[in-house]
Amino acid sequence: xxxxxxxxxxxxxxxxxxxxxxxxxxxxxxxxxxxxxxxxxxxxxxxxxxxxxxxxxxxxxxxxxxxxxxxxxxxxxxxxxxxxxxxxxxxxxxxxxxxxxxxxxxxxxxxxxxxxxxxxxxxxxxxxxxxxxxxxxxxxxxxxxxxxxxxxxxxxxxxxxxxxxxxxxxxxxxxxxxxxxxxxxxxxxxxxxxxxxxxxxxxxxxxxxxxxxxxxxxxxxxxxxxxxxxxxxxxxxxxxxxxxxxxxxxxxxxxxxxxxxxxxxxxxxxxxxxxxxxxxxxxxxxxxxxxxxxxxxxxxxxxxxxxxxxxxxxxx
Numbered sequence: 001x002x003x004x005x006x007x008x009x010x011x012x013x014x015x016x017x018x019x020x021x022x023x024x025x026x027x028x029x030x031x032x033x034x035x036x037x038x039x040x041x042x043x044x045x046x047x048x049x050x051x052x053x054x055x056x057x058x059x060x061x062x063x064x065x066x067x068x069x070x071x072x073x074x075x076x077x078x079x080x081x082x083x084x085x086x087x088x089x090x091x092x093x094x095x096x097x098x099x100x101x102x103x104x105x106x107x108x109x110x111x112x113x114x115x116x117x118x119x120x121x122x123x124x125x126x127x128x129x130x131x132x133x134x135x136x137x138x139x140x141x142x143x144x145x146x147x148x149x150x151x152x153x154x155x156x157x158x159x160x161x162x163x164x165x166x167x168x169x170x171x172x173x174x175x176x177x178x179x180x181x182x183x184x185x186x187x188x189x190x191x192x193x194x195x196x197x198x199x200x201x202x203x204x205x206x207x208x209x210x211x212x213x214x215x216x217x218x219x220x221x222x223x224x225x226x227x228x229x230x231x232x233x234x235x236x237x238x239x240x241x242x243x244x245x246x247x248x249x250x251x252x253x254x255x256x257x258x259x260x261x262x263x264x265x266x267x268x269x270x271x272x273x274x275x276x277x278x279x280x281x282x283x284x285x286x287x288x289x290x291x292x293x294x295x296x297x298x299x300x301x302x303x304x305x306x307x308x309x310x311x312x313x314x315x316x
Contacts, residue, residue, distance in 0.1 A: 001044025002295045004275040007169030008194030009145040011114060013076050015269055015294040016040075017047040017198060018287070019278040020059040028282045034066050039284035041075075043291035049172075049198065049278050051080035051119055052104050060107035068109055078170075078198070079104050080149060082119035092122035097133040101142055117147040117172060121155045131165040138166050145169045147198070153185045160193060170275070171197050177249075177267050177310055178204040178237055187273050196275035199268050203279075205233040207242070208264035210250045214243040241313035249306045256298045261286075265293035267303050 003012045018040040028036070040048070050059045060079060067075070081100045084090035089099065104113065116137065122130060137143040147170030148156065159168065171190050173182040175197065187197060203209055236242065246260065253263030268277045279290045310316075 001046075001291060003046075004196070006115070006145070006198075006275045007190075007196040008167065009115075009169040011076055011145060011169075013047040013198075013276050014045045015276055016043070016045050016265070016291050017049050017078075017276040017278045018045055019200065019280050020048070020050040020063065021054050021200075021280060030062070032282060032284075033062060035284045036281045036287055037063075037066050039281075039287040040291075043288055044294075045287070045291065046074065047076045047078070047276055049078045049200075050108075051083070051117075052085060052100050052107075053080070053083035053119065056085060057103070057107055060104055064107050064109035072110060076114045077108060077110065078115035078117060078147070079108065079113055080117040080119040082122060091125055092118055092130040092133075093125045094129050094133040097130070097137065101137055105142060112142055112144060114144045115147055115170060116143040116145075117149055117170065118151070119149050121148070121151045127155065127158055128162055128165070131159055131162050135164075135166040147172060147195075149173070149200070153189060156186070156189065156195075168195055171195050172200055172278075173197060174201045175199040175268060175274070176202050176204045177208060177264055177306060178242070178314070187271065191273045197271070197273050199274055199277045202268040202277040203261055203264050204237055207233070207237045208246060208249070208260065210246055210260035212238055212243055212246070214240045214247065236314065239313070242310065245309040245313040248309050252302045252306055256296070256302055258292060258296060258298070259289055261290055262293040262296065263298070263302075263306070265290055266296040266298050267306065269293060269296075270298070270300075270303060 002015045004015055006013050048063065050063055052060060081097060082092055085100065089096060134146045146166055147168055149172035171186060173186055175182050190197065250260040253260045256263055258266060265277050268274055281287045
C-alpha cells in the first residue's frame, strides 16, 4: 500500500481509504463490517472516513468500538459535520460545530480527530463564523486538520482568503471515470493551494465494478435496486451505452492485470492531486481486491482508451 501526503498537512494517508457510508453501523452486519476493518489494516490501509450523519451516529459508534485498544496514532480518522442529526441540529454554526465535534469524539472514543471536514457548505452561517469555530477546535487539540466536501469553488476561495483562521488541507469531491466535474476548477485550484482530494464514489456507485450488465436486470442486493442506497446513482450511468463501455473497460483492466474495480481506482489515483480514493466494502475480499489499485502501473494508453469509451457513451 502506497502513502501520499495530504495537502499541506503532516498526515501520510494510504492511497485507498476505507469509507463507512451506507455500510458500517447500518447496512452491513457487525461481524462482516469488523472483518472489513481488519482486512483494511491487513492490506496496509491506515485511513478511515466517516461522518456523524452516517446512521445518525451509528457508523462512528461502530468504529469507536471496533478500534478500541488500537494505537490511536496507527491510523488516520476523518469525520464530518453539517447534515441534520435532529430537527434542531444541523449546519456549520459555531454552536453546532462545538456540539457535534464533542459528540463525534465520544462516539469514536478518541481525544482528537485527524481530519474534521465540513460535509457541505452552509449558506445560512457566515463563513467567518464557521472558519473561526474550526480554528478554535484545532487550537484546543480536538482536531488536527480541517477539510471540506463538495464546496463550490467560490466558497473554497472565500475561505482561503480569510485571515487569522486555519487553512483547509483536503477536499472530498465525487470523482471517477464517469464523473469528472472536479477537473474543471476544484482540482486545479486546490493543486496550487496545498489542498489534496479525497475522492468519494470513485467507482460511480458500483457501476465501474462491472457488476451491472447491459440487458440484464440489476442485482436485487445492489445499490441500484435499493431506494435507500441508490440516491446518488444517476440513471444514465445504467444506460446500455455506458454499461457496454464498462464491459469493454473490463477487458482493458484485464490487460493491466487488474479487476475492473481496481482499474477504475487506479485511474483516479493517476491524478497527483488525489491523496486517497474512498472505497465502501461489505466483504473483506472487496477490500483486498480494491487495495491492489495502490501502486498499480497502468499504461496511460489504456486509461485514455477507457476515457474515450465512456466519453462516447455519455455523449461528451
